Amino acid sequence: GAVVSQHPSRVICKSGTSVKIECRSLDFQATTMFWYRQFPKQSLMLMATSNEGSKATYEQGVEKDKFLINHASLTLSTLTVTSAHPEDSSFYICSASGQPNYGYTFGSGTRLTVV
Amino acid sequence: AQSVTQLGSHVSVSEGALVLLRCNYSSSVPPYLFWYVQYPNQGLQLLLKYTSAATLVKGINGFEAEFKKSETSFHLTKPSAHMSDAAEYFCAVSEGNQGGKLIFGQGTELSVKP
Numbered sequence: 396g397a398v399v400s401q402h403p404s405r406v407i408c409k410s411g412t413s414v415k416i417e418c419r420s421l422d423f424q425a426t427t428m429f430w431y432r433q434f435p436k437q438s439l440m441l442m443a444t445s446n447e448g449s450k451a452t453y454e455q456g457v458e459k460d461k462f463l464i465n466h467a468s469l470t471l472s473t474l475t476v477t478s479a480h481p482e483d484s485s486f487y488i489c490s491a492s493g494q495p496n497y498g499y500t501f502g503s504g505t506r507l508t509v510v
Numbered sequence: 511a512q513s514v515t516q517l518g519s520h521v522s523v524s525e526g527a528l529v530l531l532r533c534n535y536s537s538s539v540p541p542y543l544f545w546y547v548q549y550p551n552q553g554l555q556l557l558l559k560y561t562s563a564a565t566l567v568k569g570i571n572g573f574e575a576e577f578k579k580s581e582t583s584f585h586l587t588k589p590s591a592h593m594s595d596a597a598e599y600f601c602a603v604s605e606g607n608q609g610g611k612l613i614f615g616q617g618t619e620l621s622v623k624p
Contacts, residue, residue, distance in 0.1 A: 401553070429611060438600065438614045439554075488553050490612070499544070499612060501553040 397423045399491045401502025408479055408509055416474045416505045418489035425491035428472035429499075430464060433486040445472060469493070479509045512537045512603045516615035524623045529573075529588040531618050533601030536582065542604035543584045544612065545575055547597050554600065560584060571595070596622045 398421040408414050427446050431439040445451035445466035453459045463475040489502040517532040542561050546554040558569025565577040575586045601615040
């Protein structure tokens with residue numbers, strides 16, 4: 396079946412630094428990538444949607460200059476949290492949709508802790 | 511706009527008992543509906559999906575869900591709970607079409623007592 400590999404699974408960074416999270420679709424073409432943020436005991440909050448080769452579309456209230464999304468190829472999308480602060484600490488999950496069946500495949504998530 | 515409501519943020523059942531997790535949706539077009547399971551510190555795993563074919567959908571691990579248009583519901587059931595079913599469950603609707611963004615419910619935490 397379709398697999399999305401998300402790395403790293405856990406990262407701890409210092410306040411003010413940037414962190415990059417990668418999601419790769421291993422056996423299908425991810426024409427669309429969704430990035431979510433999840434707080435403890437809460438549901439997934441969609442941050443942005445990106446289509447391969449296009450600029451990402453951000454949800455209302457999400458700072459596009461802080462959460463940089465790149466989707467330059469059909470198998471790779473990245474989320475960079477710039478100048479991270481403790482309030483950015485969260486669980487980030489990607490989800491890919493694309494050919495051949497346009498289902499949704501989720502990555503395993505990244506636990507970001509900013510100290 | 512589509513939306514999803516999951517009734518009950520926490521459900522507790524005994525091992526071997528029926529599992530029923532409720533989901534109601536709002537959609538102006540025929541929806542695509544999904545149930546996902548999430549274990550701690552992991553991503554989401556698809557249990558089953560409804561895409562306008564059979565109204566009774568069978569998924570993995572013995573779960574199934576029935577699409578009821580008249581009730582705008584898509585409740586998830588399993589005849590006999592296992593300890594390994596303890597997890598967070600999310601109902602979701604696809605906005606507009608397949609491949610559009612997913613709108614998630616608030617989630618239901620399922621506990622299974624021995």
